[in-house]
């Protein structure tokens with residue numbers, strides 16, 4: 011049964027096309043007023059889940075409840091959700107005002123009420139005075155604001171966002187993230203946002219739901235998921251894609267790591283992993299300042315093979331006895347320079363390694 015006050019409840023949802031299973035038993039309960047981002051690799055089923063909630067796709071099994079009401083067999087127009095798309099999906103032959111008022115007209119609102127609401131919405135999306143403009147004369151950012159206004163005009167309890175920012179240029183995109191988030195917090199609707207962009211998900215959402223091959227593999231506050239990914243796949247997806255193979259041994263509360271080339275480290279406070287393991291870390295979570303002997307840190311000697319300057323910090327490719335890694339650092343270093351990659355223990359994500367030919371992992 012859905013909890014009292016759950017805005018969206020998805021229960022054992024299964025969706026497939028032909029023989030392909032796309033969503034494989036999704037369970038998800040979303041509190042009213044929360045902003046949830048659905049993240050995952052291409053093809054994992056994010057859009058399918060969003061479109062199932064909207065009512066554009068019929069599930070094979072399971073239920074979808076909106077505000078406690080079972081809408082599994084209800085058409086999209088009667089679900090009370092609104093959707094915003096990457097492609098704007100505005101009517102090109104209509105003015106801004108008619109686009110925004112379209113849903114209200116379908117709902118039988120009077121002309122005067124529509125005009126009042128359209129004015130309110132134009133103020134809300136910071137486009138007062140644009141009502142009579144043709145949408146074809148607007149910039150991409152303005153079109154997306156009109157699309158947002160049209161979605162919000164009908165006071166949807168749930169707004170579904172299908173990568174609405176990915177067609178916008180970088181600057182507008184950053185501004186729109188904050189505008190949508192601020193409006194969501196002010197008005198208090200529930201938002202579910204599909205995006206490929208991890209940073210966009212982190213800054214907009216108060217909950218990340220990570221999908222992999224049609225299943226939810228991690229669900230939590232953005233900061234928690236980012237800092238404590240629960241699998242190598244989630245770690246890599248969230249940017250911790252430098253990977254080292256190691257052997258772990260517990261010694262009291264410490265973890266003793268042995269890497270190829272005789273590299274060893276003793277670190278505290280990591281998960282209870284023992285045996286063959288994978289160490290994941292982010293390029294921006296380390297330094298190139300050698301601090302050998304410092305306690306809680308894995309130090310790997312290497313040499314700079316390539317460098318670039320994407321802005322802010324330098325990005326180095328460093329060759330080491332245990333692999334080649336990308337590392338960011340504030341200082342300019344020459345190609346060929348000998349360095350030590352220092353990875354602080356809290357930035358090291360340690361996972362038991364599983365797979366054919368790998369001995370069983372003993373987890374405490």
Ligand SMILES: Nc1ncnc2c1ncn2[C@@H]1O[C@H](COP(=O)(O)OP(=O)(O)OP(=O)(O)O)[C@@H](O)[C@H]1O
Pocket residue numbers: 027030032050051052053054055056057058059206
């Ligand atoms: N109409 C369809 N017929 C057959 N297969 C489909 C159909 N729509 C989607 N799929 C398949 O379902 C899987 C999930 O697609 P979906 O669009 O939900 O993924 P996604 O996570 O949103 O991917 P992306 O990030 O690339 O947009 C994919 O393998 C896709 O090829």
